Amino acid sequence: MTSNRLPTLGFVGIGVMGRSMAGHLLEAGYPLHIYNRTRSKADALVSQGARWQDSPADVAKASDIVITIIGFPTDVEAAYLGPEGIIANAKPGSILIDMTTSSPKLAQQIAEAASALQLQALDAPVSGGDLGAREARLSIMVGGEESTFDQVKPIFEVMGKNIVYQGPAGSGQHTKMANQVAIASGMLGVCEAVAYAERSGLDANRVLESISSGAAGSWSLSNLAPRIIKGDFNPGFFVKHFIKDMTIALQEADDMGLDFPGLTAAREAYEKLAASGGEDLGTQGLYKLYQASE
Amino acid sequence: MTSNRLPTLGFVGIGVMGRSMAGHLLEAGYPLHIYNRTRSKADALVSQGARWQDSPADVAKASDIVITIIGFPTDVEAAYLGPEGIIANAKPGSILIDMTTSSPKLAQQIAEAASALQLQALDAPVSGGDLGAREARLSIMVGGEESTFDQVKPIFEVMGKNIVYQGPAGSGQHTKMANQVAIASGMLGVCEAVAYAERSGLDANRVLESISSGAAGSWSLSNLAPRIIKGDFNPGFFVKHFIKDMTIALQEADDMGLDFPGLTAAREAYEKLAASGGEDLGTQGLYKLYQASE
Numbered sequence: 001m002t003s004n005r006l007p008t009l010g011f012v013g014i015g016v017m018g019r020s021m022a023g024h025l026l027e028a029g030y031p032l033h034i035y036n037r038t039r040s041k042a043d044a045l046v047s048q049g050a051r052w053q054d055s056p057a058d059v060a061k062a063s064d065i066v067i068t069i070i071g072f073p074t075d076v077e078a079a080y081l082g083p084e085g086i087i088a089n090a091k092p093g094s095i096l097i098d099m100t101t102s103s104p105k106l107a108q109q110i111a112e113a114a115s116a117l118q119l120q121a122l123d124a125p126v127s128g129g130d131l132g133a134r135e136a137r138l139s140i141m142v143g144g145e146e147s148t149f150d151q152v153k154p155i156f157e158v159m160g161k162n163i164v165y166q167g168p169a170g171s172g173q174h175t176k177m178a179n180q181v182a183i184a185s186g187m188l189g190v191c192e193a194v195a196y197a198e199r200s201g202l203d204a205n206r207v208l209e210s211i212s213s214g215a216a217g218s219w220s221l222s223n224l225a226p227r228i229i230k231g232d233f234n235p236g237f238f239v240k241h242f243i244k245d246m247t248i249a250l251q252e253a254d255d256m257g258l259d260f261p262g263l264t265a266a267r268e269a270y271e272k273l274a275a276s277g278g279e280d281l282g283t284q285g286l287y288k289l290y291q292a293s294e
Numbered sequence: 295m296t297s298n299r300l301p302t303l304g305f306v307g308i309g310v311m312g313r314s315m316a317g318h319l320l321e322a323g324y325p326l327h328i329y330n331r332t333r334s335k336a337d338a339l340v341s342q343g344a345r346w347q348d349s350p351a352d353v354a355k356a357s358d359i360v361i362t363i364i365g366f367p368t369d370v371e372a373a374y375l376g377p378e379g380i381i382a383n384a385k386p387g388s389i390l391i392d393m394t395t396s397s398p399k400l401a402q403q404i405a406e407a408a409s410a411l412q413l414q415a416l417d418a419p420v421s422g423g424d425l426g427a428r429e430a431r432l433s434i435m436v437g438g439e440e441s442t443f444d445q446v447k448p449i450f451e452v453m454g455k456n457i458v459y460q461g462p463a464g465s466g467q468h469t470k471m472a473n474q475v476a477i478a479s480g481m482l483g484v485c486e487a488v489a490y491a492e493r494s495g496l497d498a499n500r501v502l503e504s505i506s507s508g509a510a511g512s513w514s515l516s517n518l519a520p521r522i523i524k525g526d527f528n529p530g531f532f533v534k535h536f537i538k539d540m541t542i543a544l545q546e547a548d549d550m551g552l553d554f555p556g557l558t559a560a561r562e563a564y565e566k567l568a569a570s571g572g573e574d575l576g577t578q579g580l581y582k583l584y585q586a587s588e
Contacts, residue, residue: 269555
């Protein structure tokens, strides 16, 4: 690719996040090849000018830069590694960017496999949810070679606002894990605070007036506690995906010799919620556990 | 008291919080009688015009409205109840305001004892710390009769900004407990996120750049995580006081039939920290536990 024309992009994973992100890239003028497991979800983008491809390998063959955002680490592994994977089929010199929240170790493994074939790989998970994706103001946390990051930064800028290079391969994923670790115990605190307020006979919304802007304040308290009080447990972020993230983080923490009582308690609580049928709720659905004990 | 002259105030407890709060009342022109266990801490206020009294009872005898902010529930109990207490010695029609973070049940007990003698009592704990007290922008959470609250609201407005009536006696304390409950697990999350970032080799400050403004964001992450990273464990809020609050909250939760895994894990961690000599650290000192496992 030259600096005079926009590189051709590939995008694998047209889900809630991917369809907005790929849409922004298309609007920005990038030639775009796309693939998704469920083809129908890609129809809108195809009608806007994206080129459908029948596999991640085909996307890789057609693109200078391949972006993926696809669910679980096992999906990432399947998409990148092996003879039918993106790495084996990428054009020489391609840049591969996985934006899935996935395992730091897998990100390092992908970067090594890519590097062995003269490809460059970045791990670049995001936060900001479907709304952040739609409004192109995702936070993007990037691991890999810094020179590669510099090359594709304009592409990140089409999808996000807070774009930070965090270090070598895996660092993007590690940063996202730190993010999830902070959220996990925080959600316990928010649910317990609302449960305490309700059970002690207070008006929970009035309690939020007192506590949201001080030392107890948090994004979750301001944004999710009001939904909890209304009984709205619809997903911004799914319980099942959060459990995936907490499981990766706990494994990594364990490997680093760290004991995390907060994260352990949070994952235990979410597993309990999932076991009782709550895996497709939003993360604020954790509150149901506290209602159950009423 | 009439609406034409300012009522005479009593203030018991001239600590880090009390000296700023009493100072604002004095500057606002209220006649002020004060008492503190350690007299020397009251010297500055006396030189500014406050009248020293030798006991809480003497303060009560001299005042229309008595304000207290004094450490532990046992101190509150001693100051209010019994023959030498504020209630037994208050002038007819006095209003008694306890601003200590204390037990909701004790607040209800004090309100009943006061009411039996035609006195009015409010529980009105605060958040915002020493800085909030100094800058007169405390959050004040008030329980008791609403008509009493209306009468003394101008006094609260001299000391705070976010002043919310929460309900009958004990509701102020319950609100403060909900505040502490949200903070407790949140601090676990902040410490674990920073520990994760440091141990995985990331630049923790750069991680904060990525995660502080999103869904993981919180007052603690923005204000205490940077101190943790610098190794600054000086008290904004003391570990020993936080343990007191969490102990009250857990007891109340237990009485209400609520199981709080986050709060339980947080108190356990803080007890461990205190047992290893950390009770006079700031709450962010919890991070030392995660360093210890390095």
